[in-house]
Amino acid sequence: MGLLDVIDLTVEFPTRRGTLRALDAISFEIAPGEILGVVGESGAGKSLTGAAIIGLLEPPGRVAAGQILFDGKRIDRLSSEQMRPLRGRHIGAIFQDPLTTLNPLISVGRQLTETMQAHLKLSDRDARTRAVKWLEDVGIPAASERVDAYPHEFSGGMRQRVVIALALCAEPRLVIADEPTTALDVSIQAQIIALIRNLTQSHGTSVMLVTHDMGVIAETADRVAVMYAGRIAEIGPVRDVVLSPGHPYTQGLMGSIPALDVRVDRLRQIDGSMPRLGSIPRGCAFNPRCVKAVALCRQERPDLMPAGATLAACFVAADLAATGRV
Amino acid sequence: MFAFIVSRILQAIPVLLIVGFISFAMFAFVGDPVTVMLGQDYTEAQRVALVAQLGLDKPFFVQYGNFVWRALHGDFGMSYRLARPVGGLIAERLPATLELALSAALLAVAIGVPMGVFTGIRRNAVLSRLFMLFSLVGVSLPTFLIGILLILFFAVQLGWLPSFGRGEVVQFQHWSTGFLTSSGRRALILPAITLGLFQMTLILRLVRSEMLEVMRSDYIKFARARGISQRSIHFRHALGNTLVPVITIVGLQLGGLIAFSIVTETVFQWPGMGLLLVQSIGVADIPVMSAYLLLIALVFVTINLAVDLLYFTVDPRLRSGGKR
Numbered sequence: 001m002g003l004l005d006v007i008d009l010t011v012e013f014p015t016r017r018g019t020l021r022a023l024d025a026i027s028f029e030i031a032p033g034e035i036l037g038v039v040g041e042s043g044a045g046k047s048l049t050g051a052a053i054i055g056l057l058e059p060p061g062r063v064a065a066g067q068i069l070f071d072g073k074r075i076d077r078l079s080s081e082q083m084r085p086l087r088g089r090h091i092g093a094i095f096q097d098p099l100t101t102l103n104p105l106i107s108v109g110r111q112l113t114e115t116m117q118a119h120l121k122l123s124d125r126d127a128r129t130r131a132v133k134w135l136e137d138v139g140i141p142a143a144s145e146r147v148d149a150y151p152h153e154f155s156g157g158m159r160q161r162v163v164i165a166l167a168l169c170a171e172p173r174l175v176i177a178d179e180p181t182t183a184l185d186v187s188i189q190a191q192i193i194a195l196i197r198n199l200t201q202s203h204g205t206s207v208m209l210v211t212h213d214m215g216v217i218a219e220t221a222d223r224v225a226v227m228y229a230g231r232i233a234e235i236g237p238v239r240d241v242v243l244s245p246g247h248p249y250t251q252g253l254m255g256s257i258p259a260l261d262v263r264v265d266r267l268r269q270i271d272g273s274m275p276r277l278g279s280i281p282r283g284c285a286f287n288p289r290c291v292k293a294v295a296l297c298r299q300e301r302p303d304l305m306p307a308g309a310t311l312a313a314c315f316v317a318a319d320l321a322a323t324g325r326v
Numbered sequence: 327m328f329a330f331i332v333s334r335i336l337q338a339i340p341v342l343l344i345v346g347f348i349s350f351a352m353f354a355f356v357g358d359p360v361t362v363m364l365g366q367d368y369t370e371a372q373r374v375a376l377v378a379q380l381g382l383d384k385p386f387f388v389q390y391g392n393f394v395w396r397a398l399h400g401d402f403g404m405s406y407r408l409a410r411p412v413g414g415l416i417a418e419r420l421p422a423t424l425e426l427a428l429s430a431a432l433l434a435v436a437i438g439v440p441m442g443v444f445t446g447i448r449r450n451a452v453l454s455r456l457f458m459l460f461s462l463v464g465v466s467l468p469t470f471l472i473g474i475l476l477i478l479f480f481a482v483q484l485g486w487l488p489s490f491g492r493g494e495v496v497q498f499q500h501w502s503t504g505f506l507t508s509s510g511r512r513a514l515i516l517p518a519i520t521l522g523l524f525q526m527t528l529i530l531r532l533v534r535s536e537m538l539e540v541m542r543s544d545y546i547k548f549a550r551a552r553g554i555s556q557r558s559i560h561f562r563h564a565l566g567n568t569l570v571p572v573i574t575i576v577g578l579q580l581g582g583l584i585a586f587s588i589v590t591e592t593v594f595q596w597p598g599m600g601l602l603l604v605q606s607i608g609v610a611d612i613p614v615m616s617a618y619l620l621l622i623a624l625v626f627v628t629i630n631l632a633v634d635l636l637y638f639t640v641d642p643r644l645r646s647g648g649k650r
Contacts, residue, residue: 054551081556088553095551100544104643105566115552150642166552 002029037221236310246307423598430522442533464527
């Protein structure tokens with residue numbers, strides 16, 4: 001059993017035209033200290049999974065079925081007020097856009113001490129000392145002076161460092177990082193990823209790293225979950241998913257990363273686009289775009305099955321693995 | 327910061343000069359004070375003497391210069407109607423209006439802001455719907471009707487509160503206050519509610535829509551994700567971010583309350599400037615009207631300056647923006 005166990009999690013949005021199923025029975029776990037990368041196209045349900053775990057689904061979205069267990073205890077049925085002591089203290093979150101995630105009217109030091117004092121018994125002075133320490137740890141220069149500065153006085157990259165400090169300052173055991181580098185300059189992205197990796201490693205924190213950047217995943221994650229249309233298409237150790245993916249969708253994703261040493265005239269891509277939630281085809285959601293689809297793929301929806309070193313939701317990959325022909 | 331204040335004061339000077347010009351132009355072009363003051367029986371000699379006494383025989387710009395010069399010294403001429411210095415008349419009435427306007431504004435903020443926060447957070451609660459219904463009534467009912475209805479219920483039917491006047495007042499130097507006597511406070515209640523109701527509902531609606539907006543923002547979501555308490559999220563994180571537009575509106579409305587408490591003062595026969603203005607307009611008492619105009623311009627300019635200064639204390643982004 002992991003630190004986090006997600007079992008058959010289903011998230012639905014009731015709308016006037018009927019219920020949309022945004023997450024369809026997804027299951028995965030995160031072990032203590034592990035970094036799980038979650039990749040997929042926009043709308044695949046990556047961020048939604050993170051929001052469901054931390055209990056911040058936007059209404060009318062709701063967990064319709066399944067369980068979320070943190071440290072063996074169910075957290076998906078907790079009220080907002082019961083969930084509050086867990087947020088920040090046990091499960092932290094890093095959001096995408098550092099320009100909008102910090103309250104513009106409150107100094108960064110105040111935001112840090114407020115977060116720590118919401119969870120830990122700390123005197124004002126101790127909290128302030130820790131706030132400065134955290135700003136140093138995330139690499140803010142002259143932290144003892146900058147602690148009283150306001151968010152607008154920091155650059156985007158620096159603000160994301162502050163966000164990371166805020167997410168980690170109450171020392172959670174799991175951090176959900178929702179596209180932490182998407183809004184940043186490319187030159188800063190690597191620094192921020194390294195910072196997240198180093199800080200969580202030294203504190204033994206597990207990370208769920210949501211991104212659509214395969215490069216980031218390949219460098220950082222221990223395991224990867226590939227999501228497609230509200231389901232997990234493939235999950236496994238990062239090396240295997242990157243180097244020998246079983247699911248045709250993962251293969252397509254990996255194939256679309258251009259190699260540096262080969263000249264190509266045209267970048268490879270997966271034809272078509274991900275189906276909208278209301279019009280997911282019968283059978284495997286990927287079958288209309290899949291070059292390997294067989295008749296069964298249009299009839300039945302595949303569950304995760306062993307496909308080499310990974311688990312893939314693909315009849316073809318499972319069949320190949322079972323018959324030994326690769 | 328200091329430079330900002332100075333520049334704002336310098337900007338205010340042309341505004342006041344222009345308003346001064348308009349208010350002076352009323353002397354020259356509106357009505358004929360001489361016939362009003364002389365009544366029906368007068369001789370030509372009396373008329374000429376009065377025209378000379380009022381300075382109406384001098385060229386236009388000389389009259390304007392004199393007007394500005396005298397206004398700077400607090401001399402706004404004599405009331406045609408009451409034959410007393412206008413400055414003294416207004417100074418006498420000012421405390422009543424200011425006390426009424428401040429009470430109304432205080433009432434509006436003290437009730438409107440919490441109601442706005444509540445309806446913004448619990449959008450679908452029964453109480454929120456009631457508040458919104460109430461605000462619709464407050465926005466749409468005209469002031470005089472509210473005043474008359476209040477008088478009907480609380481003064482006539484129930485007999486709890488006085489229907490007119492200011493009650494007993496206590497005099498300090500030039501300031502007369504109704505806050506210190508029980509009859510003064512009782513007399514204040516109905517007019518303050520009448521005057522403040524519209525502002526209250528306006529603030530309620532403004533705070534509500536700002537709260538709805540802010541509660542959807544990323545930093546509120548992030549504050550939730552950090553386990554910050556509901557209370558702190560609502561009142562520190564969210565309310566703070568709604569304050570800039572609210573301060574702007576409240577400031578302008580306070581100016582409006584002082585300037586246009588005319589209807590309320592008339593309904594309640596409140597001895598303030600509004601009542602004075604209405605009575606003066608009735609007989610074309612131009613010195614009073616023009617002095618009133620100038621005073622109101624001064625009030626608005628002052629309040630705008632105060633509002634600008636409040637922005638600085640509320641929003642740190644402006645503070646450092648000024649430094650750079």
